[in-house]
Amino acid sequence: MKMYEKAPAKINLMLDVLHKRADGFHEVEMIMTMVDLADRLELSELPRDTIIISSQAGYIPLDEKNLAFQAARLIKDRYNVKSGVHIHLDKRIPVAAGLAGGSSDAAATLRGLNRLWRLGIPAQELQELGAELGSDVPFCVTGGTALATGRGEKLTPINNPPQCWVVLAKPPINVSTAEVYGRVRSNNIAVHPSARKMQQAIEAGDFGGVCNHLGNVLEDVTLKLHPEVQQLKEAMIKLGADGVLMSGSGPTVFGLVSKQSKVARIYNGLRGFCKEVYAVRSLN
Numbered sequence: 001m002k003m004y005e006k007a008p009a010k011i012n013l014m015l016d017v018l019h020k021r022a023d024g025f026h027e028v029e030m031i032m033t034m035v036d037l038a039d040r041l042e043l044s045e046l047p048r049d050t051i052i053i054s055s056q057a058g059y060i061p062l063d064e065k066n067l068a069f070q071a072a073r074l075i076k077d078r079y080n081v082k083s084g085v086h087i088h089l090d091k092r093i094p095v096a097a098g099l100a101g102g103s104s105d106a107a108a109t110l111r112g113l114n115r116l117w118r119l120g121i122p123a124q125e126l127q128e129l130g131a132e133l134g135s136d137v138p139f140c141v142t143g144g145t146a147l148a149t150g151r152g153e154k155l156t157p158i159n160n161p162p163q164c165w166v167v168l169a170k171p172p173i174n175v176s177t178a179e180v181y182g183r184v185r186s187n188n189i190a191v192h193p194s195a196r197k198m199q200q201a202i203e204a205g206d207f208g209g210v211c212n213h214l215g216n217v218l219e220d221v222t223l224k225l226h227p228e229v230q231q232l233k234e235a236m237i238k239l240g241a242d243g244v245l246m247s248g249s250g251p252t253v254f255g256l257v258s259k260q261s262k263v264a265r266i267y268n269g270l271r272g273f274c275k276e277v278y279a280v281r282s283l284n
């Protein structure tokens, strides 16, 4: 038996860090939404007690370091499943990009194995399992658009933002999420983006308001470490994107664009100095 799952990328429309917690994680306030750029998973049941990961992508781990492997092992152990699974990952989301590709693969694995092995695990419980794998996994389990608090695992679903084009550009640099959080000084943040204002703009279907209230306090850290991310932001603004922000810990920069007629110009302009550029729709 085989199951197929799509694992979409997320972007952070706003991300604020409130303080560092005793457990080392940071208390955050984020509004996240999905975009139509997705990995594809094929999950095939194996009669023997084993987990195999394969992928066309040569640059991700295929052993127990892979988040899909960890998700499969967690669900097998917790529900005492004796059969195994072969998971093929068709990677399309850029890796270590701030787009939660690995987290979304883990979430899709939880959803897919719940169906493949007919476990009947409710969504809330799948999210709790997801939280054991990473802070962004619970959001990826259900997707849509949500306000995320705690370390990112406490979710309040909200409306989707008005549909638009999303142009994503990932510069060829590596950013470590742990390092970026490690460099945040939460008592020294000049401007805190407002989750309330972003949520109001979304609920009102106000595209201009969404663009005006984009904000990510991790930008300051990543931009200092990698000035080319700032250049990419400036290029996207110059080319005419309506709102521009770095996603998560970066280094991907996204631009929200309402008019299709502008998308080709922005896409082609960015391709001039960045190999990994994508023009996709927001997911409703």
Ligand SMILES: C[C@@](CO)(OP(=O)(O)O)[C@H](O)COP(=O)(O)OP(=O)(O)OC[C@H]1O[C@@H](n2ccc(N)nc2=O)[C@H](O)[C@@H]1O
Pocket: 012, 015, 024, 025, 026, 027, 028, 030, 097, 098, 099, 100, 103, 133, 134, 135, 136, 137, 150, 151, 152, 177, 178, 181, 182, 247, 248, 249, 250
């Ligand atoms: C920054 C964000 C924004 O959505 O995304 P990415 O840039 O990774 O896509 C997330 O908060 C990333 O979530 P995720 O990538 O799942 O992080 P985790 O594996 O849970 O944690 C990786 C490391 O980041 C730090 N971390 C993560 C989340 C958080 N609220 N506070 C933290 O300090 C911790 O040092 C942790 O060891």
Ligand SMILES: Nc1ncnc2c1ncn2[C@@H]1O[C@H](COP(=O)(O)OP(=O)(O)O)[C@@H](O)[C@H]1O
Pocket: 059, 060, 061, 065, 066, 067, 068, 089, 094, 095, 096, 097, 098, 099, 100, 101, 102, 103, 105, 106, 177, 248, 250
């Ligand atoms: N299924 C997976 N897809 C991509 N990366 C993975 C996966 N499993 C583990 N990883 C590892 O996780 C790290 C972060 O990857 P990713 O989830 O793409 O980052 P981000 O959350 O910044 O978008 C990478 O260094 C990669 O080696």
